[in-house]
Amino acid sequence: MGTRVHRRDYRYLRAFIFAIDQINQNPDILPNITLGYHLYDPCGNENKAVEDVLQILSGHRQLIPNYKCLEHGKVAGFIGDLNSITTIPMAQLLNVYGYAQISYGARDPVLSDKTIYPHFFRTIYNDQMQYLAIVKLLKHFGWNWVGIISSNDDSGERELQQLSSQLTTHGICIEFRIQIYDKNIKNNENIIENSTAEIIIFCGRNTGLSSWTQLLEVGIPYEQGGQLNCTLQFSLPLYNIPGVNGFLDNMPQGQCSEKCLDGFRKAPRGYHACCYDCVPCSEGEISSKSGNENCVKCIDNEWPNAAKSKCIAKAQEFLSYEMDSITSVFSVMAVLFSVVIVFTIGIFFSFRNSQIVRSNNQNLSFILLISLMLSLLCVFLFLGRPVEITCMLQQISFGIIFTVAVSSVLAKTIMVCIAFKATRPGSYWRKWMGVKLPNSLVLICSSVQVLNAVIWLSVSPPFQEFNMNTYPGTIIIQCNVGSVLAFYFMLGYMGFLAAVSFGLAFMVRTLPDIFNEAKYITFSMLVFCSVWICAIPAYLSSKGKQMVIVEVFAILASCIGILGCIFFPKCYIILMRPEMNRKKLLH
Incomplete structure (x- = not known):
């Protein structure tokens, strides 16, 4: 036996002797056998x-x-x-x-x-279980930044390697590893002084404590009685310790970096994975759990909330009746001027036998007024939430109906030119006077647009589209025109008819008063061309509901322009200056 026995070893010795005596005194345990030692x-x-x-x-x-x-x-x-x-x-x-x-x-x-x-x-668990218990404790309190001190012997080296392996496997970083022996005390002091780890794990044999006491004076409290202040030791479970939970809660943070809040992710800083900076998630990404390594991208129809902690449904954008006041303005204007057109039709029908109505081709006037009213009502196809049927109808309906209107203006212009030439005695143009030619012109010019519409619907019709890429966090519900070629052919063809009407009307604008409608047509086509020349670049440079606003404004402005330039002067004469509505004054 050694000359000095530790109290713990003595307790083990007394327990062993007591067990042997109990076995030998009980004949039922090992009958006819006596144990010695x-x-x-x-x-x-x-x-x-x-x-x-x-x-x-x-x-x-x-x-x-x-x-x-x-x-x-x-x-x-x-x-x-x-x-x-x-x-x-x-x-x-x-x-x-x-x-x-x-x-x-x-x-x-x-x-x-x-x-x-x-x-x-x-009769005891192996060190591997102790290492797992250490890992579980560190994980429970969120400690991931530790230092390890071990004895300078085979046991210390072995435990240092095994413990380090377990800690690294479970994502716990080790700032320093120190093996204690007398010659390296000064160097170890510098390591601990410069370290930021608040959790230090001891492993190996206790025989190195004589050297450890000098090291612990640097920054870790130590009592000469052999107990380390603010330390934990793993041993066999005996009983619950009152107050241990409060003690553990007051222990250091044990982290190289604070946990990243919701909406942030870890950006590595240096060699250790536990040391990082918290950077905000990128646009369209969230981090819903503190300490996330990476951010998660929201699905296409969702977008992060302000804190970037969860994905929420993207806002939907379209020209809404409830949210956009300009929609109400457009609706009121379309209805108001449609009513004005109805009154204009009523005035022209009531005074259909008057000279000013008969001399300006009343059939074409009625066709033009009805087509303008239908063009105004087409505005409602552009307002509100787009659906498949409205997307298919809005461009094609407006294109055909407004082409009828512009064709009627063109037919009026041509008839003015023919009427001027037919006034000469024996003129060849007299046989072209009447209703057959203007009606044929309207039908032929409109048929081209109808043919374009049929091809458009057959090959690549307009459709409802959910645009998720133009504005972050917003789904633009819009109508895709389908065939871009057909769309611009529609606009270009109407522009061509308007340009021809403008050119012919401009050439005959100085005719006698009986043919004064040429002046009105000139102004109306000037308004039409000005509106669309400004609207097309604005349309191309706009996105989402702004595109719809530009097109609806162009439709309203061109319809109202034609209505005002051609028909308001005539209504004024009919209602306010009836003395001018006489045959002798028109000649």
């Missing part, structure tokens, strides 16, 4: 542990390897040792002789390998 203390020394085993096996005061000199009884097995450093060489030796060995304190995972130590058993 030999007690040796290796004092933490591997060589002495091996020597003690050989001494027991030899059974003689003089150690004789491979010889058994016992005078009575036989060795049944070995119990011990407490530490792995002495238990391992004992197990290696006993494996050769085939003796069973039971340890009550050795936790080295190497001893669990039954191919190497088939006769070794223990």
